[in-house]
Amino acid sequence: MPVQCFICDVILRGKRTRVCLSFTPYTYVSYPEKIGELLGEEFVIIVTPADYMCMKCTSILNHTDKLENDVKLLKNVLLTNVQKKYRMLPADQPEHSSSVGGSDAPTKIRKVPSNNQIYKCHMCPFRSKNLGDRRNHVMHNHSKQKANEKQTVTKAVTQEQTTEVTLEETASVFQLHSKLNSMKNQQVAFTNEDKNTMAVQCFICDVILRGQQTRVCSSFTPYTYVSYPEKIGELLGEEFVIIVTPADYMCMKCSSLLNHTDKLENDVKLIKKLLLTYVQKKYRMLPADQPEHSSSAAGSDASTKIRKDPSNNQIYKCHMCPFQSKNFGERRNHVMHNHTKKKGNEKQTLTKAVIQEQKQHKTNHQLNKDNIPDEFSEVPKQETHNISEKAIGGGETGTDNLNI
Numbered sequence: 001m002p003v004q005c006f007i008c009d010v011i012l013r014g015k016r017t018r019v020c021l022s023f024t025p026y027t028y029v030s031y032p033e034k035i036g037e038l039l040g041e042e043f044v045i046i047v048t049p050a051d052y053m054c055m056k057c058t059s060i061l062n063h064t065d066k067l068e069n070d071v072k073l074l075k076n077v078l079l080t081n082v083q084k085k086y087r088m089l090p091a092d093q094p095e096h097s098s099s100v101g102g103s104d105a106p107t108k109i110r111k112v113p114s115n116n117q118i119y120k121c122h123m124c125p126f127r128s129k130n131l132g133d134r135r136n137h138v139m140h141n142h143s144k145q146k147a148n149e150k151q152t153v154t155k156a157v158t159q160e161q162t163t164e165v166t167l168e169e170t171a172s173v174f175q176l177h178s179k180l181n182s183m184k185n186q187q188v189a190f191t192n193e194d195k196n197t198m199a200v201q202c203f204i205c206d207v208i209l210r211g212q213q214t215r216v217c218s219s220f221t222p223y224t225y226v227s228y229p230e231k232i233g234e235l236l237g238e239e240f241v242i243i244v245t246p247a248d249y250m251c252m253k254c255s256s257l258l259n260h261t262d263k264l265e266n267d268v269k270l271i272k273k274l275l276l277t278y279v280q281k282k283y284r285m286l287p288a289d290q291p292e293h294s295s296s297a298a299g300s301d302a303s304t305k306i307r308k309d310p311s312n313n314q315i316y317k318c319h320m321c322p323f324q325s326k327n328f329g330e331r332r333n334h335v336m337h338n339h340t341k342k343k344g345n346e347k348q349t350l351t352k353a354v355i356q357e358q359k360q361h362k363t364n365h366q367l368n369k370d371n372i373p374d375e376f377s378e379v380p381k382q383e384t385h386n387i388s389e390k391a392i393g394g395g396e397t398g399t400d401n402l403n404i
Contacts, residue, residue, distance in 0.1 A: 005054040006047075007035075008278040016052040024065035034061060038272055039279065057278065060271055067268045074261045075235055081205040081254065082236065202251040203244070204232075213249040221262035231258055 003012045006019050022031045032047050039045070053061075082088065119134040120127050123142045128134050200209045203216050219228045229244050236242070250258075279285065316331040317324050320339050325331050 003050075003052055005057055006051045007053060007057045007275065007282065009282050010054045010056070012052055012054055015055050017055070017058045018049065019051045019053055020047045020049055022053075022058070025062055026065045026069040029065070031061065034065065035279075038064075038275055043285075057275070060275060064268055064271045064275075067264050067271070071261055071264045071268070074257055074264070078204060078235055078254070078257055078261075082232075085204065085206050088240075200247070200249055202254055203248045204250060204254040207251045207253070209249055209251055212252050214252070214255045215246065216248045216250055217244045217246055219250075219255070222259055223262045223266040226262070228255075228258065231262065235261075 003016075004010065005012060017031075019031045023029060024031070024034055031053070032045055036043070036045050118127055118129055119131050121134060121137060121142075123138075123145070126134070126137050128137070200213070201207065202209060202213075214228075216228045220226065221228070221231055228250070229242050233240070233242050315324055315326055316328050318331060318334060318339075320335075323331070323334050325334070
């Protein structure tokens with residue numbers, strides 16, 4: 001018996017891979033588990049050591065594994081950029097809001113606080129599960145201590161400044177000029193820092209946008225045509241809430257990463273559809289025609305098969321009469337026993353009509369031959385050709401002299 005591929009109907013003659021002992025090269029998942037992920041939870045896959053796959057199907061399966069691994073890596077890169085900017089660490093900051101481009105709180109990514117989180121006071125052993133209680137505790141108990149510390153710090157600074165002033169009064173004129181120049185340089189540096197803080201930053205990373213940039217709220221992915229906020233929400237998960245304003249932009253690096261992940265996900269979907277078509281063709285997994293089917297690879301028994309749960313609501317109709325049934329076999333038997341005879345009778349009537357037409361054509365031809373006038377019968381012997389009657393009409397053997 002020829003050995004067939006486990007997924008498609010190709011007969012294996014050269015290189016092949018055993019299904020039960022093979023693993024994907026990137027995520028190291030067994031082939032039966034990978035095929036189960038492809039088909040879904042509706043199907044049950046049973047594999048024997050006699051089942052093999054062709055090189056085409058193995059390469060397609062390995063390519064899907066590679067694309068899924070690349071998608072995971074790109075998502076991890078984007079997640080690290082978001083976590084660095086918004087400081088989304090569950091132990092340090094369970095709830096965080098950050099604005100982009102100096103805007104207010106509506107542009108932020110919030111994390112839902114977990115119920116098991118305990119909030120500690122950094123100045124005393126106070127603890128509470130409610131963030132508001134910890135905030136009120138700090139406001140009522142430790143705000144005075146902070147104010148006193150600030151007062152002591154300001155006093156020390158004023159004393160230092162007075163001592164510096166006395167030293168400056170005794171210093172020379174050249175030292176005063178140098179200090180004035182240094183103060184000017186410091187002012188220029190502060191103004192540059194203020195400009196940088198007021199500049200527009202990327203929505204995902206901390207890069208300051210100066211060249212090309214894409215608006216988050218009005219941009220879509222090029223392959224699946226999904227908006228950028230929805231794509232970022234799929235990346236982060238349901239734990240986070242994303243609020244975007246028209247003032248939010250993304251750098252070209254983050255936008256290219258997001259578009260590349262969209263491309264890889266689209267490629268994975270297309271390759272999975274291709275493998276599904278191969279499996280559906282081989283095992284005939286069509287819900288309308290065959291709700292339950294079992295097929296074995298390499299001519300093995302029913303232990304190597306892919307089963308689908310039957311659909312009881314399907315009704316099969318006859319296209320030649322109003323017969324209906326839920327069983328596909330009953331509909332087939334009905335057509336075989338009731339409508340095949342009609343087709344045979346139609347064929348017989350057609351053949352009879354064709355035979356009658358042929359007979360009428362022959363009789364008409366013979367009548368036309370017998371009604372030839374006598375003028376053509378007497379022809380001189382010098383201007384005649386001997387032609388056999390078989391070639392003319394199929395009469396008795398002999399020759400007739402016809403005038404040319």
